Amino acid sequence: MIEIDQKLSRKEKTEQDLQTEELNRQIRRLMHAEFLYSKELDRTYNVSSPQLSCLRVLDQYGPLPPSQIARLILLKSSTVTGIIDRLEYKGFVQRIRNSRDRRVIMIEMTEKGEELVKSAPPPLQKKVLDHMAELPPEEMERIIYSLRILNEMFDI
Numbered sequence: 373m374i375e376i377d378q379k380l381s382r383k384e385k386t387e388q389d390l391q392t393e394e395l396n397r398q399i400r401r402l403m404h405a406e407f408l409y410s411k412e413l414d415r416t417y418n419v420s421s422p423q424l425s426c427l428r429v430l431d432q433y434g435p436l437p438p439s440q441i442a443r444l445i446l447l448k449s450s451t452v453t454g455i456i457d458r459l460e461y462k463g464f465v466q467r468i469r470n471s472r473d474r475r476v477i478m479i480e481m482t483e484k485g486e487e488l489v490k491s492a493p494p495p496l497q498k499k500v501l502d503h504m505a506e507l508p509p510e511e512m513e514r515i516i517y518s519l520r521i522l523n524e525m526f527d528i
Contacts, residue, residue: 409496417492418462422447424492426455427464427481431489435468435480464488 385393410421419427425445430436433444442452456479459465464485470476481489504512 406496413492417488419459419464419488419492420455421495422451423455423459423464424488425495426452426459426479427485427489428495430465430479430481431486435478437476437478441479459485 406421413419413421413424417424422445426441429441429444433440436444438452438456439449441456442449445452447455456465456467460467462484463482465479465481468478468480470478504515507515
């Protein structure tokens with residue numbers, strides 16, 4: 373692959389160019405792994421990765437308002453509203469209104485949602501964390517440091 377890149381290049385690549393290309397390649401591989409995971413979830417369980425994340429949060433914390441779900445899964449409230457709409461349509465969650473203040477809405481998982489959470493594969497992040505737990509502490513520190521730098525670059 374590198375030979376092809378070098379043959380197609382019209383200019384001599386610097387070490388920094390090669391490192392940038394490798395970094396881009398590795399980021400794309402991570403994104404592709406998440407894409408494949410989401411595709412498998414959709415095909416097998418009829419849910420997206422964010423939908424399953426929402427269900428996992430409800431499984432862990434119990435009924436929550438949409439704003440809390442959004443905070444816990446690191447998405448905007450407007451995005452979570454759409455996710456909840458689709459989960460409710462599929463019968464995985466239901467909206468519960470407080471009898472005292474009908475404006476307060478809690479999202480509660482149904483039995484069908486609980487069954488899905490029990491049968492669905494663990495999040496892709498768990499696989500990564502399981503492997504990272506085997507690394508020496510100094511290697512973990514280097515990875516954490518590098519990810520922090522990347523997150524700052526992306527303004528996350």
